[in-house]
Structures are given as structure tokens and as C-alpha cells.
Amino acid sequence: MFFAGVLSLAQAGRTCRACPVFLPLLRSKGRVNTPDTQMADDDFQSGESGASNSFPQQCSALRKNGYVLIKNRPCKIVEMTTSKTGKHGHAKVHLVGLDIFTGKKYEDICPSTHNMQVPKVTRHDYQLADMSDDGFLDLMADNGSMKNDIKVPEGDLGKEIKDRIANEDFNCVTVLTSMGSECVISIKSSNK
Numbered sequence: 001m002f003f004a005g006v007l008s009l010a011q012a013g014r015t016c017r018a019c020p021v022f023l024p025l026l027r028s029k030g031r032v033n034t035p036d037t038q039m040a041d042d043d044f045q046s047g048e049s050g051a052s053n054s055f056p057q058q059c060s061a062l063r064k065n066g067y068v069l070i071k072n073r074p075c076k077i078v079e080m081t082t083s084k085t086g087k088h089g090h091a092k093v094h095l096v097g098l099d100i101f102t103g104k105k106y107e108d109i110c111p112s113t114h115n116m117q118v119p120k121v122t123r124h125d126y127q128l129a130d131m132s133d134d135g136f137l138d139l140m141a142d143n144g145s146m147k148n149d150i151k152v153p154e155g156d157l158g159k160e161i162k163d164r165i166a167n168e169d170f171n172c173v174t175v176l177t178s179m180g181s182e183c184v185i186s187i188k189s190s191n192k
Contacts, residue, residue, distance in 0.1 A: 052120075053119060053120055053178070053179045053180065054069055054117040054118055054119045054120060055117070055118055055120070056115040056116070056117060056118070057115060057116060057117075058112075058113065058114070058115055059093045059095075059110045059111065059112050059113070059116050060082070060091075060093065062077060062080065062093070062095070062116065062118070063077070064077050064078070064079070064080050065077060065078075066118070067100070067118055067121050067178075068095060068097055068108075068116055068117070068119075069116065069117040069118065069119055069179075070095065070097050070106040070107070070108045071106055071108070073099050073101075073104075073106060073179075074099070074100050074101070074119035074121065074178040074179050074181075075097025075098055075099055075100065075106050076097055076098050076100055077095055077096070077097050078096055078097060078098055079094075079095070079096035080094070080095055081093070081094045082094075090113060091111070091112040091113075092109050092110070092111055093110050093111075093112050094107070094108075094109050095107065095108045095109070095110070095116075100121065100176060100178060100185075101178075101181055101183050119178045119179050120178065121176065121177070121178040122176075122177045122178070123174055123175070123176055123177075123185075124141070124174070124175050125172050125173070125174055125175075126139035126140060126141055126147060126172065126173055126175060127140040127141075127171075127172055128161070128164070128165070128170045128171055128172065128173050128187070129146070130165065131152060131161070131162070131165050132148065135151055136148055136150065136151055136152070137150050137151070137152060137161070139173065139175070149182075150182055150183065152184075153183055153184050157184065157185075157186070157187065160187060161184070161187055164187065171187055171188060171189050172187070172188050172189075173186065173188075174186045174187075174188070
């Protein structure tokens with residue numbers, strides 16, 4: 001307790017008359033930043049806006065075909081059932097969701113009054129320009145900027161995109177973005 005009081009006095013830049021010995025000791029241990037020990041070249045770097053990739057929502061407010069984070073994966077809700085309130089007073093919500101990027105099925109059970117995290121999901125349409133040799137798509141946004149960091153998806157959609165590029169039939173692709181991940185989810189004709 002005494003040491004904590006001396007530490008607070010030392011951090012304020014004042015000394016304690018009862019024990020002036022502690023201040024130099026604290027300075028040497030790096031526990032106190034007084035004007036003569038502060039670093040002049042403090043460097044504070046920030047690379048993000050601080051915006052979150054998800055937001056909380058009460059479980060009972062979630063709906064089928066909406067989005068939810070299950071096991072930290074963004075999922076589209078395909079099935080949702082609510083049980084009756086039981087002996088301990090909480091109705092439970094059983095959620096079944098499909099991962100929006102992999103299609104893997106996830107399940108979770110949560111009390112209806114508790115909050116679950118809902119991912120921020122955005123869709124952007126890009127003009128398909130070309131495909132690189134290593135399997136990345138060259139996409140052009142509405143403002144003319146190029147995006148070339150999205151891989152060709154697996155399966156039938158990837159085959160269709162490769163076929164259209166081979167036939168020089170360049171169309172619009174829809175890119176889904178959530179939780180720092182992106183993938184192409186559909187291709188459509190741009191002349192419709």
C-alpha cells in the first residue's frame with residue numbers, strides 16, 4: 001500500500017518526503033515517466049479506422065436468410081427454431097447457418113434474450129476484365145480502379161468464369177465481402 005502511494009506521487013512528478021529513495025529506483029525500473037524520463041520520439045501509428053466487422057443483435061431479432069457469426073464464421077441463417085421457456089426461464093433459439101464463403105454447415109443454440117454478433121456483409125459488382133496465370137481475377141470497379149486480389153472460386157462457378165474468359169465473354173461478377181474475406185459468388189451478363 002505504501003509503495004502504491006509512492007508510485008502515484010512519483011507518476012505525478014512529486015516526491016514523498018518520507019522516502020525520496022523510491023523515485024530514482026522507480027525511474028531506473030521504467031515504472032515512472034516524469035518529464036526527464038519521457039521519450040521525445042513517441043510513435044503512434046494507426047492503420048485502421050477502428051470500425052468493427054460485426055455488431056451485436058439480440059438473438060430473438062435474428063431472421064431466416066439473415067446473417068450471423070457462428071463459431072467466428074459469417075453464416076447465412078437457413079433454419080431457425082425457438083423452444084418454449086423452460087424451468088429456468090429462457091427460451092432457446094436453435095440456429096443453423098451456412099458459411100457464406102465455404103458453404104459449410106454450422107449450428108448454435110443461444111438464449112433468445114442474449115446477443116449474438118452479426119457480420120457486416122457487403123456486395124459489390126465488378127466488370128470482369130481478365131484472369132492471371134496464377135488464378136487471380138482482374139476486376140474493374142465502377143470508378144475505373146482495378147482489383148486483382150480475388151482468386152477464381154472452386155466448383156461450377158469457377159468453371160463458368162474460366163469458360164467465359166476463354167470465349168472472351170466478359171461479364172459482371174458479384175463479390176461478397178465480410179470479416180476481412182472476399183469471394184466471387186455469382187456471374188451475370190452485363191448487357192441485360
